[in-house]
Amino acid sequence: MEEKTAVSTAPVTTSGAGTEVQTTPQQSQWPNCYPMYNYDMTGANYYPFYLMNPYPPYQTAIYHQVQQQMLENKSDGSNKFVPPLPPGPSLPNSLNSPHISKPPLLNTPKQFSPIRFNLNGKRLPNGNLQQNNSLTSGAAKKKRKRNRNNQLNNLQNQNQNNNFSMPPLPPPEQNIPKPAPPPETMPPSPPLPPLPDTSKPPPPQTPEKPQTTPVVSNNPTDEWPPSLKDYVNRCYAKCKTNIDKNQVEIILKGKITHAYQIGQLHSKDWSNEPLPNIHSERPTLVPKTVPGQLAQFQNTPKKGLSPAMGARLGARASTLRGNSRSSSRSRSRSPAPRKKSRSRSRSPRRHRSSSSSSTVSSDENFKPLVKSNKNKIKSKLASRLGPTKNKFTNKQLKKQKLKEKKAQLMSTFGAEVEENSELLMQRAARFNNVKQKETNGLSVNNKNIFVSDKYEDSITDFDWTGFHIVGTCQDLEKSFLRLTKAPEACEVRPVEVLKLSLQNVKTRWKQKPDYYYTCDQLKSIRQDLTVQGVRNEFTVEVYETHARIALEKGDHEEFNQCQTQLKMLYSEVGGGNKNEFTAYRILYYIFTKNTLDIMTIMKSLSVEEKRDPCIEFSLRLRSAWSLGNFHRFFQLYLHAPLMAGFLVDWFIERERKQYLKCIIKSYRQNISVNFIQQELAFPALEETLKFLEPFTLTFTDISKTHIDCKSSMTSLPN
């Protein structure tokens, strides 16, 4: 067969078997990139946030929590007490969507777990507890995942619970109060910003919160002493807003659970119990933002925090600072030296909880409250962090793997190694930068300003085609990395550079056909073109080049991508090789046995196009193929024009088997291997024998020159 590779001067002689072998490693290689997708998607979803964020990161973060919290409440629908929207600037609706979809579910569970901690002030040996610990310790990531699932379940239970307007009593057996999760924030914690407000509202909260956790399946109200019922009613009577109710609910739950656990439920003098301090009664305070806070929050260990606190706090927090917005990214990315903070934080918390656990005097409550409040915020942060972060870490892992892989790859072409690793480093550095910036509490916004305005309207659906940038990158080579956000001009190469890049790739391919490297480079060229919205003859050339190389190397996926693009490109900008690639497409459909699409192509072919040698070949091959005229099929194969032979190679094996079956079934007594070789279009006897080997045919003689058809019948599949 003749190869008309623009690129390949060194034709690769492809016997069917040869190609197969080559294909496999590379195919196995690609899938490894795919894990990135998940991450990408999150990235894309989150991305809009950062852009839109005119607010200092700290506020944003909190705002998001709140927002999220509310969303969660809403979304599960079972929770009657929905914290009202924060008075601050309302977020664009579109913001909601990403949040709802992801983090809440996962987070929520965590919110509850911390509550348990405080319950008794002592740790109960408990499965859950341990899980939590492991979480906090940040040790086993896998565990975390499982854990989260568990928590998720809990959460669901929890939600059901929340349906009761009355705080249900926690059946002691069930939810074993957990040892207070270390207030991670506390130890190293810089000034606590939200303190002022926190102090007021939920004095009793700290102790109680733990109780929320217990999952009560039966409504215990019936067993309550009348004084308690009365007390509860009075508490609720005080409420003016949903926030109040929420708050009161928490407080009550706490008190009651506590009383129950220490056995005072009936003995306690509920009528003298002070009514909880509620939100509406306290003047709203606006926390000042302290620079550095964010970082601190972010540093909080993501997992160990009491989600419940956070969740609950959410409502209050929201009222406190209406005007905050967050870059969720910063949250998610924080590298978190969390082990430290955690271990440190643990002790103080315990301390506190024990102090507060006994009685609920408002005074006492006050202090813990502050802490708790802070904790909550953090915890919320943390909990939000949880999943995202996890993802992040996953991503990191994957990235690393990828990198390693790439490095390996690179090492295969020696000279490249350096350059590429450098590139990779740059890439890595870029990501690190971002991270750092965020963690520092600096929003990354300015970086992407140029996109932001165009962006706003298409937040929900991230569409690269919406805006095109013009690149400034001058690198000749660039490794392909799936974009997770809007590209930056400095990372994208303009067309002039790309032209050189393509040339470079081609030259290299000729010198040393290394498919991994080439494919990688071509993909990145394609990406740069796409990002810049370049669709012209050059684009066609790039895709044609890649299609040809993929064709030669048997990379079905890349080929299909290229030919799909080419189909569109030809209709947009035309191209001299249109017929050639139409012919390949027909062959490709034979390969995939997609007769319907073959029909569609045939419908669209004009008489002139049908006369094109390449297309004509494809059509004749198709005819022979569908009529079972194998002889003609293989004759045609031997005279395939251009690169069609490579494509036929993709399914030649399949057809050979078919023909072999046919021959063995219809010929008697025996048939010479030479004949088979000739009919199946094998270039040499060895290959024929190699092909025949796996069928365990019966030969008439030891030298294997003839096949005994009749006795070979049995060894044929079906």
Added chain:
Amino acid sequence: MTFMSVAHYLQLVERYWRSQDGAKIANFLSLRHEHAAYGNYHVESPEGIVERFLTAPIDELVILHLKCLYAISQNDYLGAYNIQSTLTQTFTKILQSQKEENWSLPIMYVLCLDLRLLAQLAENQRVGVNEKPGEILEKAAECLMGCFRVCAADNRSAEEDTKRIGMLALVNQLFKVYFRINKLHLCKPLIRAIESSPFKESFSLSQQITYRYFVGRKAMFDSDYKVADEYLTYAFENCHKLSKKNKTLILIYLVPVKMLLGYIPSKEVLQKYDIVQLWDLVQAVCQGNLKAFDEIMEKHETFFIKCGIYLIVDKLKIIAYRNLFKKVYLILNTHQIPIEALQTALVYLGQNDVDLDETECIVANLIYEGKIKGYISHQHRKVVVSKQNPFPPLTSLS
């Protein structure tokens, strides 16, 4: 319906809506009903007048309907499609809110049908090169799927009130879209939904015929000829005799399928339904006249391709080979047929470039498929056919 003022029309709609007369409302919301032709219904902004007569939710439907009529009168099919799409979606919500009742299904049928027809018109109308062909139809399909989900999910209502009875009509609309945009794989879940439906037999006959026509066609494309035969035969036999056009459509697919299975249609049938192109083909195949066969394929290529039967008709050539070889066998009257004789016959019938090996290969394939009983002796270049029934009737195969 005679001419009536918009006000009168609105009053009637109101009355029928209150009495839950789905069929009447359906007429009034149809783009193909008489009223659609009258200019006084082409109102650009009908909100004012409609609000005077109607209340929610029907008012919105009527407003959109009148707007749609206006858009059509302006020849703006894309705009009309968009309005109709909104209309359908609005109706879907109403439908969903109507628990335990299905009187409004006729409205759904009409809206969905109109939606698809408009989508087709819009598809043809637009000029932009950049837009992907089939995009509008795909969106229409999504809209239809919305309705379908509502119907399919209605499994609490009693049998006489269930909306699930409306599924098949929607499935048929979806089939029409999917066949048009070549997305046959999307049909699979729909087919499964219908096949597993408890109302499988209680759908209306006309819908069932349409359904089987499409499923039969799909089976044909999947090379599942037995199923194709079964479904298409049902469709053909049950199709009303006055629906000649539909019967013709069914026959176009049924004939090739039947022929592949060894049944030959009578000339009368083909003449009656005006597909004489196929009769020539039938003759060529029966006689094993490859020359005629090739000519017909070339002559009617566009027709075959347009109908989507080119590939399957192409396969009839195998049967033509078989018939030709049978003739040679009968003429030679021997069980050992020289390959050469077969090759001569092939060349005589215009297959000029066929050599001995290729002839052998063709025979081998026929033997492999069971169409000839016997074997090839490559050494002697002979086909040795069975003494008993060497060319078994095709109908007896598999």
